[in-house]
Amino acid sequence: MAKVQGLPARAAALRMLDAVLRRGETLEMAERAFAKGLTQSDRGLARAIASETLRWLVDLDALIDGATKQRLPDDAKPRTVLRMMLAQVLRLDTPPHAAIATGLELLDGGPRRLAHGVFSALTKQGAGLPEVPTLPAALVVRWGERATAIAAALADPPPLDIALKDWSATDRWAGELGGISLAPGHVRLPRGTAVERLAGFEEGEWWVQDLAASLPARLLGRGEGRAVLDLCAAPGGKTLQLAAAGWRVTSVDKSLKRLDRLVENLERTGLAAEVVAADALTWEPSARWDAILLDAPCTATGTCRRHPDVLHRIGPRQIEEMAELQAAILDRATSWLTPGGMLVFATCSLEPEEGEMQAARVSLAPFPVASDELPAGLEPTAEGWLRTDPAMLADAGGLDGFFAARWRRAA
Missing domain, CATH: 3.40.50.150 (Vaccinia Virus protein VP39)
Structure with missing residues (x-):
C-alpha cells in the first residue's frame, strides 16, 4: 500500500475520520493514534484532508447522494473515501488523478469501481461546493438565529493568534511578525504560519492562544x-x-x-x-x-x-x-x-x-x-x-x- 506516493497520509486520514464519525473520538486524539510515524508533511496532509472533510461533510454527502442510485450507508467505507477524494479536489487543490490514485487504493473490488464511477461523474459535471458550509440540522436548531453567520465563519480554517508576555511590546511584535493586533498583548498572523520558526518563540516572548x-x-x-x-x-x-x-x-x-x-x-x-x-x-x-x-x-x-x-x-x-x-x-x-x-x-x-x-x-x-x-x-x-x-x-x-x-x- 505504501508504494503509492501520498498513500500513507490518505490511509491515516481515513482512520482518523472513522474514529471521529463512528467512535466519537476527537480529531486530535485520532491524529495522535493514526498519524504517528508519518513525516511532518504527510501528517499535516492527513490532518488537512480529515479537517476539510469534516468541515464540508454535509455538502460532500449531498454531492455523493446526488450521483448514486442507491444511498450509501453513512459509515460505508466507499462513502468516506469519496468524501476524502472530493475534499482534496474541491478544497485542497489536489489534481483529480492524484485523488483517484490514492483514494482507490484504499478500496477493493466493487467498492473501488463504485467510487471511481461516482468521482468521475462528479468531476466531469464540474461539481462544486457552496460558498458556506452547510451545518448539520441539529446544530441549526441548537444555534438558532446565529447558525447562518457561524456557518459562514467556518468556510476556512482560522488565522493564528498569539498572546504576548509583555503587552507593552504589542506594536513591536505585530510589526516584526507581520501581523495585526486586535487588543493589547495580542497579535494575529495568517494561518499556516510555522510557529516554532517565528522570532520570539524560543525566547518565550509569546504563546499560541x-x-x-x-x-x-x-x-x-x-x-x-x-x-x-x-x-x-x-x-x-x-x-x-x-x-x-x-x-x-x-x-x-x-x-x-x-x-x-x-x-x-x-x-x-x-x-x-x-x-x-x-x-x-x-x-x-x-x-x-x-x-x-x-x-x-x-x-x-x-x-x-x-x-x-x-x-x-x-x-x-x-x-x-x-x-x-x-x-x-x-x-x-x-x-x-x-x-x-x-x-x-x-x-x-x-x-x-x-x-x-x-x-x-x-x-x-x-x-x-x-x-x-x-x-x-x-x-x-x-x-x-x-x-x-x-x-x-x-x-x-x-x-x-x-x-x-x-x-x-x-x-
Missing part, C-alpha cells in the same frame, strides 16, 4: 502579587497570562500529560506557577484565593473553526454530561474565594447549557463585564456576561466561541 480564549483571564486584571487559582488549567495559556499579569498562580488539572505541556511553556517563557495534579471534584485545597479562573471542561463547540469534528460528534448527551460536571466544579470553586475575591467562569462552548444557564445559578454578587475590557467590536450581554461566537470580528478573521461571567464574593 486564540483571542477569545485570552479574554477570561483578562477579566481578572492585574495581579499585583495576589493569589489566583487557575482551575482546570492545562494546557496552560491562561496560567501564562495570569503569571505575566503579576498574579501568584496555582494551576490545577487532573491530566498529567497536559500539565507537562503547561510546565514546558512555563520553562520556555520564564514564568512561574505552582502546578498541582488533582481532580477538581475531589481536591481539598488548604488555602483560599483572591481570584479563581475556572475554564471548565466542556464540549468545545466554540472551537469548531479549527476543530470541525465537534460539528459531528457532539449532541445532547455530551452537552448534558458536561453541564453536570461544570455545575459540580463551579459549586466547589465558589467556596474557595477569600472575602471580596473574584470568580471568572468560562467555557469554549456555544451551548447555553454550558454558559448562560450555568451563570444564572451562581449565588455570588455579579461583577459585570464592561465594554472597555473587551476588544473593539465586542460588547457584553445585557446581563454583563461575555459571549463570543465564530462569526464575530469576521472582517478581522473571526474568533472562537466563548462564554465568560464574573462575580465577587461578599467582603
Whole structure:
C-alpha cells in the first residue's frame, strides 16, 4: 500500500475520520493514534484532508447522494473515501488523478469501481461546493438565529493568534511578525504560519492562544502579587497570562500529560506557577484565593473553526454530561474565594447549557463585564456576561466561541 506516493497520509486520514464519525473520538486524539510515524508533511496532509472533510461533510454527502442510485450507508467505507477524494479536489487543490490514485487504493473490488464511477461523474459535471458550509440540522436548531453567520465563519480554517508576555511590546511584535493586533498583548498572523520558526518563540516572548480564549483571564486584571487559582488549567495559556499579569498562580488539572505541556511553556517563557495534579471534584485545597479562573471542561463547540469534528460528534448527551460536571466544579470553586475575591467562569462552548444557564445559578454578587475590557467590536450581554461566537470580528478573521461571567464574593 505504501508504494503509492501520498498513500500513507490518505490511509491515516481515513482512520482518523472513522474514529471521529463512528467512535466519537476527537480529531486530535485520532491524529495522535493514526498519524504517528508519518513525516511532518504527510501528517499535516492527513490532518488537512480529515479537517476539510469534516468541515464540508454535509455538502460532500449531498454531492455523493446526488450521483448514486442507491444511498450509501453513512459509515460505508466507499462513502468516506469519496468524501476524502472530493475534499482534496474541491478544497485542497489536489489534481483529480492524484485523488483517484490514492483514494482507490484504499478500496477493493466493487467498492473501488463504485467510487471511481461516482468521482468521475462528479468531476466531469464540474461539481462544486457552496460558498458556506452547510451545518448539520441539529446544530441549526441548537444555534438558532446565529447558525447562518457561524456557518459562514467556518468556510476556512482560522488565522493564528498569539498572546504576548509583555503587552507593552504589542506594536513591536505585530510589526516584526507581520501581523495585526486586535487588543493589547495580542497579535494575529495568517494561518499556516510555522510557529516554532517565528522570532520570539524560543525566547518565550509569546504563546499560541486564540483571542477569545485570552479574554477570561483578562477579566481578572492585574495581579499585583495576589493569589489566583487557575482551575482546570492545562494546557496552560491562561496560567501564562495570569503569571505575566503579576498574579501568584496555582494551576490545577487532573491530566498529567497536559500539565507537562503547561510546565514546558512555563520553562520556555520564564514564568512561574505552582502546578498541582488533582481532580477538581475531589481536591481539598488548604488555602483560599483572591481570584479563581475556572475554564471548565466542556464540549468545545466554540472551537469548531479549527476543530470541525465537534460539528459531528457532539449532541445532547455530551452537552448534558458536561453541564453536570461544570455545575459540580463551579459549586466547589465558589467556596474557595477569600472575602471580596473574584470568580471568572468560562467555557469554549456555544451551548447555553454550558454558559448562560450555568451563570444564572451562581449565588455570588455579579461583577459585570464592561465594554472597555473587551476588544473593539465586542460588547457584553445585557446581563454583563461575555459571549463570543465564530462569526464575530469576521472582517478581522473571526474568533472562537466563548462564554465568560464574573462575580465577587461578599467582603
